[in-house]
Amino acid sequence: xxxxxxxxxxxxxxxxxxxxxxxxLLLNEGYDVKVSEVHGMxxxxxxxxxxxxxxEKVYSPIIDKGEADxxxxxxQLEAARxxxxxxxxxxxxxxxxxxxxxxxxxxxxxxxxxLIGKMEAKGFAVDALDCLALAEQAGSAKAVNIVLMGRLSKxxxxxxxxxxxxxxxxxxxxxxxxxxxxxALGKTA
Amino acid sequence: xxxxxxxxxxxxxGLYEAGCSVVSSYPGTPSTxxxxxxxxxxxxxxxxxxxxxxxxxxxxxxxxAGKRSFCGMKHVGxxxxxxxxxxxxxxxxxxxxxxxxxxxxxMHSSQNEQDSRHYAVAAKLPMLExxxxxxxxxxTKKAFELSEEFDTPVIxxxxxxxxxxxxxxxxxxxxxxxxxPYEKNIAKYxxxxxxxxxxxxxxxxxxxxxxxxxxDCGFNxxxxxxxxxxxxxxSTSYQYAKEVFGEKACILKLGMVNPLPEKLILDFASKVDxxxxxxxxxxIIENHCKTLGLTxxxxxxFSVMGEFxxxxxxxxxxxxRPQAKALDEPxxxxxxxxxxxxxxxxxxxxxxxxxxxxxGDIGCxxxxxxxxLSAMDMTLCxxxxxxxxxxxxxxxxxxxxxxxxxxxxxSTFMHSGMTGLANIAYNQSNSTVIILDxxxxxxxxxxxxxxxxxxxxGDPAGKINLEALxxxxxxxxxxVVDPYDLxxxxxxxxxxxxxxxxxxxxxxxxxxxxxxxxxEKPIAAAQxxxxxxxxxxxxxxxxxxxxEGKAVIDATLCVGCGVCAQLCKFxxxx
Numbered sequence: 001x002x003x004x005x006x007x008x009x010x011x012x013x014x015x016x017x018x019x020x021x022x023x024x025l026l027l028n029e030g031y032d033v034k035v036s037e038v039h040g041m042x043x044x045x046x047x048x049x050x051x052x053x054x055x056e057k058v059y060s061p062i063i064d065k066g067e068a069d070x071x072x073x074x075x076q077l078e079a080a081r082x083x084x085x086x087x088x089x090x091x092x093x094x095x096x097x098x099x100x101x102x103x104x105x106x107x108x109x110x111x112x113x114x115l116i117g118k119m120e121a122k123g124f125a126v127d128a129l130d131c132l133a134l135a136e137q138a139g140s141a142k143a144v145n146i147v148l149m150g151r152l153s154k155x156x157x158x159x160x161x162x163x164x165x166x167x168x169x170x171x172x173x174x175x176x177x178x179x180x181x182x183x184a185l186g187k188t189a
Numbered sequence: 190x191x192x193x194x195x196x197x198x199x200x201x202x203g204l205y206e207a208g209c210s211v212v213s214s215y216p217g218t219p220s221t222x223x224x225x226x227x228x229x230x231x232x233x234x235x236x237x238x239x240x241x242x243x244x245x246x247x248x249x250x251x252x253x254a255g256k257r258s259f260c261g262m263k264h265v266g267x268x269x270x271x272x273x274x275x276x277x278x279x280x281x282x283x284x285x286x287x288x289x290x291x292x293x294x295x296m297h298s299s300q301n302e303q304d305s306r307h308y309a310v311a312a313k314l315p316m317l318e319x320x321x322x323x324x325x326x327x328x329t330k331k332a333f334e335l336s337e338e339f340d341t342p343v344i345x346x347x348x349x350x351x352x353x354x355x356x357x358x359x360x361x362x363x364x365x366x367x368x369x370p371y372e373k374n375i376a377k378y379x380x381x382x383x384x385x386x387x388x389x390x391x392x393x394x395x396x397x398x399x400x401x402x403x404x405d406c407g408f409n410x411x412x413x414x415x416x417x418x419x420x421x422x423x424s425t426s427y428q429y430a431k432e433v434f435g436e437k438a439c440i441l442k443l444g445m446v447n448p449l450p451e452k453l454i455l456d457f458a459s460k461v462d463x464x465x466x467x468x469x470x471x472x473i474i475e476n477h478c479k480t481l482g483l484t485x486x487x488x489x490x491f492s493v494m495g496e497f498x499x500x501x502x503x504x505x506x507x508x509x510r511p512q513a514k515a516l517d518e519p520x521x522x523x524x525x526x527x528x529x530x531x532x533x534x535x536x537x538x539x540x541x542x543x544x545x546x547x548x549g550d551i552g553c554x555x556x557x558x559x560x561x562l563s564a565m566d567m568t569l570c571x572x573x574x575x576x577x578x579x580x581x582x583x584x585x586x587x588x589x590x591x592x593x594x595x596x597x598x599x600s601t602f603m604h605s606g607m608t609g610l611a612n613i614a615y616n617q618s619n620s621t622v623i624i625l626d627x628x629x630x631x632x633x634x635x636x637x638x639x640x641x642x643x644x645x646x647g648d649p650a651g652k653i654n655l656e657a658l659x660x661x662x663x664x665x666x667x668x669v670v671d672p673y674d675l676x677x678x679x680x681x682x683x684x685x686x687x688x689x690x691x692x693x694x695x696x697x698x699x700x701x702x703x704x705x706x707x708x709e710k711p712i713a714a715a716q717x718x719x720x721x722x723x724x725x726x727x728x729x730x731x732x733x734x735x736x737e738g739k740a741v742i743d744a745t746l747c748v749g750c751g752v753c754a755q756l757c758k759f760x761x762x763x
Contacts, residue, residue: 010523023193023355033193034321036354038297044553044632045731046525059431061321061354064500066511077520084515100734101523106561106726107735109521118516141745 002055004063005152008082009074010099011048014145017170018072019050021149025166026054029158036061047078047101070155072148074131075099076115083124092124093151095131095144127151134185143182146171150186160187194358196351199322200261200289201226202358203329207285208366209233209259211251213244215604216633217263218298219352220291224261225636228645232363237636237645240571240604241266245273245288249342252286253378255369257333261289264305265570269605271308274342278312279388280378281340281395284369285333291347294469295496298632300551300570302494304470309344309447313392315399316344316447317408320427322356328408328444333366339395339402346446348469350425350496400448408444411457415439418506419461421454421474421485425497426467432499433508449477458483465506469497527556529732530701530708530748532627535672536596537564538728538752539679545594545686548581550574550606552598553631553700561729565596572597572605575622579609582618590619591686597622600630600638603653607662613691614663621685621692624655625672628699635703659693666692673698675755701748709749714740718761725753725762 005022009015016037023035031054038049051063068086073079073094086092096116103109112118116128129151135143146167153163164180171179194202200223204212212235214224228235238244244260251258262270267290277286290308293299309316317332319325325347332343376384403409418438420430427442434440441457443449458464458478466475466487475487490505491497503510527534537557540547541564549555549565550573558565567577574595582590597606602624613620630636637643642652659667666688670681678696685692699706711732721738732746733753740761742753754762 011525012528027191027193027357032357034354034356035193036350038349038353044525044528044556045523047523058356059428060499061350061356061425061428062498064498064510066513077523080516081520081523084513086513087511088514100731101521102526102559102729102731103521105731105734106729107723109519112518112520115516118518122514122516 002053002058004068005052005070005072006063006068006082006085007050007052007072008078009048010078011044011046013074014142015048015050015074018145018149019052021146021166021170022052024169025158025163026052028162028166031055032058034058034061047081049082070152072152074144074148077101077112080112080115080119083119086124090125091155092119092126093148093155094126094128095148096128097132097144129186129189131186134189135182138182138185139178143179146179146182147186150183151189153183153187190360191357192360193355194322194326195222195353195355196319196322196325196347197222197353198226199326199358200329200345200347201230202360203326204259204287205230205233206326206361206363207330207333208257208364209287209333210256211248211258212236212260213238213247214261215239215241215244215266216630216636217266217291218633219293219349220261220263220266220289220347221633221636222352223289224645227259235645237638239639241270242272245270245277248286248288249273249277252282252284253371255284255371257285257366259287259289262291263299264290264292264303265299265301266290267305267308269571274308274314275312276380277342278314279380279385279392281391282336282342283371284366285336286342287329287332287336288342288344289347290344291349291352292470293349295349297349300568302470304473305344305346306446306473307471310473313396314342314344314447315339315445316346317444318346318423318446319351319444320424320442321351322354322358324444325351326358326360331407337367337369339399341395346424348424396448400451403445403448403450404452406445409450409453410442411453412440412442416460417462418465419457419463420465420467421457421478422467423474424469426469429497429499429502430467433503433506443474446474449474451481454478455481455483467491467497467502524559525556526559526729526731527553528701529730529746530750532672532696532698532701533557533625534562534728534730535675535752536623536625536678536696537562539675539682540564540594540596543679543682544592545682546581546592548574548578548593548595550595550597550601552601552625554596554598554625557596559729561727571601572609575602575606575609576612578620578622579613579616579618582620587619590621593620594682594686595620595622596625598631599624599626599628599640599655600636602655603639607658610659610662610664610693618691619689621682621694623694623696626655626695626697629703631700635700655695664691664693666690667695668692669695669697671698672696673750673752675752701750709751711744711747711749712742712751712754712762714742715761715763718759720759720761722759724756724758728753728756
């Protein structure tokens with residue numbers, strides 16, 4: 001059975017490293033893996049989506065509505081935006097950070113209130129945490145992506161050492177300690 | 190060794206393993222990484238050419254010289270390179286010549302969603318279409334063999350989902366291709382009418398041989414399953430079909446989409462109860478099947494617009510899909526925006542303020558069309574701004590030139606803006622062309638170009654001086670402004686619009702995302718001074734928002750460009 005992880009956020013938040021890490025981990029585990037992303041125009045502060053799929057044999061590179069086992073989100077509104085991609089028994093793992101999109105900046109629409117509460121009220125399983133604070137605690141605001149991966153690892157039956165090995169394979173040596181710390185903080189927070 | 194690779198990276202790996210020696214391309218999403226990744230191999234000479242036509246001609250020259258060569262581009266780039274494409278079909282090749290064209294169904298990053306398969310049919314060239322990264326690598330290697338065996342350029346068609354998806358690739362070693370010394374052959378390579386007339390029959394014979402080859406080649410395969418449904422498909426559509434049906438349908442997977450294997454198709458059709466053609470964009474396989482007398486389901490059910498997905502395939506073919514739910518309220522969308530500190534913003538703000546008619550072009554700055562700036566009137570294709578402003582002004586006479594400007598980036602100007610400027614200089618319109626020189630090809634992810642002074646590997650290279658170039662073309666008024674300086678921008682634009690001769694304004698400041706660009710201290714909004722007039726909001730800067738009636742600056746996004754501070758009459762932004 002193919003498993004599906006959607007990573008969503010705002011262009012520039014670092015989702016490419018998160019999907020690279022996850023892809024490497026799952027490849028090391030012996031799965032067939034597909035990771036799909038869209039480059040170019042959508043990177044400029046727009047909504048960005050990365051699909052990670054793994055299993056015995058993966059065909060489609062994309063995840064469709066009602067298929068995601070996890071939505072991993074860098075931002076609250078983006079988590080809400082892709083909810084219809086989640087399976088009924090799926091889970092949202094999200095950073096609580098809010099980033100105003102242009103319609104909010106220009107005053108055309110308000111930023112929706114209490115999104116996490118509304119998601120839970122609708123019956124979605126949501127694990128929300130302040131990844132930015134944890135990343136800063138680890139040493140860099142840029143480590144939000146690895147904090148999120150640490151959190152996601154709680155729901156995977158894959159040993160921590162294997163995640164750490166994948167981090168070692170994806171991150172330059174000089175940022176290794178920082179990222180391992182960010183991973184641990186995400187997992188235990 | 191098995192590796193997880195982007196389709197484009199796998200393509201580049203195929204170039205490396207095939208012994209490709211020369212690569213020349215112009216960046217374009219979703220094709221760019223093929224060439225960027227190829228440039229990581231020291232064994233391959235790689236370059237960014239000024240445009241796709243030049244790139245294809247460079248690759249052709251290298252093939253003529255006897256080296257396996259390649260050029261890559263997006264679908265609309267092939268329009269630019271169509272001229273050499275059609276005639277190098279006649280000349281054929283010496284060493285193998287492979288062309289990548291990457292389509293963008295769904296228009297993630299494009300101005301249209303044309304189907305490049307039409308080019309293969311029209312130019313009478315073989316076209317391969319991989320469906321994942323492994324095939325991207327293997328097809329590329331085989332494409333060189335095919336090119337040399339049949340004396341033809343070979344097109345490999347990628348699409349966004351194959352180009353930008355990672356899947357597992359089994360890599361191999363680089364081979365040393367057969368030596369193909371250059372030999373003078375006027376009848377084959379000099380395409381003047383007398384020779385071209387003799388080459389055309391060769392092209393037709395070659396297509397007939399390729400059609401026979403397609404019947405029994407490794408690119409096409411039949412996967413038998415439940416015979417109640419047969420699907421003929423290719424590329425990513427094959428993956429959706431397998432996702433939905435698995436073994437519950439028979440599939441004819443085409444890896445070679447031109448020429449099509451007629452006997453194979455007829456044989457496949459005879460074994461299944463119902464035949465479905467699954468292809469994104471235009472009904473090319475479908476129409477071919479219909480000429481073979483087959484009854485098929487295709488575009489009567491599936492759209493010629495946009496991308497497919499497993500849900501779409503399932504829904505159209507009557508297979509149940511999982512239920513999904515969402516929140517009940519509408520959510521604000523998040524379109525792409527110019528980055529905080531983008532040098533284009535100040536210029537577009539000024540153009541909006543002066544109510545200019547802005548003939549636009551292709552690049553990050555096309556986002557100048559988006560609210561609140563809304564400072565663009567037209568975007569067509571690479572270079573069209575410069576040619577169109579001339580036509581606009583010629584049509585409207587003297588007054589037209591008082592309001593209208595062309596805006597074009599440095600890379601786009603090199604690509605195909607120069608010829609438009611030559612026309613302005615030659616046919617003398619009172620046109621104002623603004624070159625947005627941010628010292629990089631921005632939208633495709635920071636590629637070097639002839640004005641940046643660096644090559645694809647980041648090493649020092651020739652550097653074209655834009656001011657000297659415009660002067661040499663006969664434009665005597667060439668002015669450079671800093672787009673962060675709003676007052677100066679306004680003064681210069683007004684002045685150049687007023688004069689009765691062609692002029693070029695170079696709006697020069699490097700992209701704020703370039704690593705060497707030093708950022709200033711973020712602007713802070715003094716809450717006691719802000720009166721909530723929202724003048725700063727007219728910039729559409731993602732770092733500025735209004736909270737409880739007052740401006741707030743996101744210090745993590747702000748790069749301290751200071752453009753907003755110039756708009757604040759109350760000294761609240763410092």
